[in-house]
Amino acid sequence: MDLPLxxxxxxxxxxxxxxxxxxxxxxxxxxxxVYCTGRTTRHRTSEYGRRETIEETAELVTAAGGTGIAVEVDHLQAADVEALVRRIDDEQGRLDVLVNDVWGGENLVEWNTPVWEHSLDAGLKMLHGAVDTHLVTSHFALPLLIRRPGGLVVEMTDGTREYNATHYRLSAFYDLAKWAVLRLAFSQAEDLKPFQCTAVALTPGWMRSEMMLEHYGVTEANWRDAAAVNPHFAAISESPRFVGRAVAALAADPDLASRAGGSFSSGGLAREYGFTDVDGSRPDCWRYLTEVQDAGLPAASQGYR
Structure with a gap:
């Protein structure tokens, strides 16, 4: 069994x-x-009120062939993050990959609402959750990561640099949150270059997250039935594992340094590295959005999956 990491x-x-x-x-x-962090555990639930827990994630990591370790962390709390990194250092003595994926804004965005009408409290909370958490985590984690050359930081966002530069993301707060993370990847890449480590920005496509599946009234087992609600989603959506495989491919790339500061998508990297989604397909969402959905064409996955 190939275990490149x-x-x-x-x-x-x-x-x-x-x-x-x-x-x-x-x-x-x-x-x-893999250290799996978050605020929802089997004993405590965040304000999201969701049933998914970090313990479940860690168990899935171990079942997949790795070692999953769940740690309850609020990434807005510097002391929590500092303690987390100290624990990783004590237990492992190294950190090779940091994925800044904290977001938490799904219930805060007011789509198609001008900035002066959007809830200010909700908008600022969204920015704190999307940007401050990444900065706090990197502040404490990067001194451990740079001890060895080849380290990777992945800033998870929504949209490539090319797409977001020309498309308004339907909320000033959301637009700024996702653009800030793109820029943060570029900035961190500059800081990391002297240590032969790198940072990149990465976006999934139209992802079948737990919340998205619920939104369309389907499950991972029957997600194609969402065509009755949104045929584009059914044509091009991808599992959360797909963008994860993009991270794994980056982390195993001996030429990773050449990508420093870049902005990438799961579909684009799948074409380059050859990995597939869990169903064996290679959905290319961002090309599809531009060439099919934004162009007003009917949904059709041919040539994009």
């Missing part, structure tokens, strides 16, 4: 569900030890 240690910040969980499990598939 055997012996590597990863921290997935925000691994409770969605892209974070998918990434943690994909890193486990590749043999990594």
């Amino acid at each position: 055997d012996g590597k240690v990863a921290l997935v910040a925000g691994a409770t569900r969605g892209a974070g969980r998918g990434t943690a499990v994909a890193l486990g598939e590749a043999g990594a030890t």
Whole structure:
């Protein structure tokens, strides 16, 4: 069994569900030890009120072939993050991959609402959750990561640099949150270059997160039935594992440094590295959005999956 990340240690910040969980499990598939952090545990639930827990994620990592370790962390709390990194250092003595995936804004966005009408409290909370958490985590984690050359930081966002530069993301707060993370990847890449480590920005496509599946009234087992509600989603959506496999492919790339500061998508990297989604397909969402959905064409996955 090929385990290209055997012996590597990863921290997935925000691994409770969605892209974070998918990434943690994909890193486990590749043999990594993965610290899975978040606020929802089997004993405590965040204000999200969701049922997914970090313990479940860690168990999925281990079942996939890696070693999953669940740690309850609020990434807005510097003391929590500092203690987490100290624990990783004490237990592993290294950190090879940091995935900044904390977000928490799904219930805060007011779509198609101008900035002066959008709830200010909700908008600022969204920015704190999407940006401050990443900065706090990197502040404490990067001194451990740079001890060894080849370390990788992945800033998980929504949209590539190219797409977000020309498309308004339907909320000033959301637009700024996702653009800030793209820029943060570029900035951290500059800081990391002298240590032969790198940072990149990565976006999933139209991801079948737990919340998205519920929105369309389907499950991972019958997600194609969502065509009755949104045929584009059914045509191009991807599992959370897909973007995780993109992270694993980056982490195993001996030429990773050449990607420093870049902005990538799961579909784009699948074409380059050859990995597939859990169903064996290679959905290319961002190309599809531009060439099909935004162009007003009928949904059709041919040539995009």
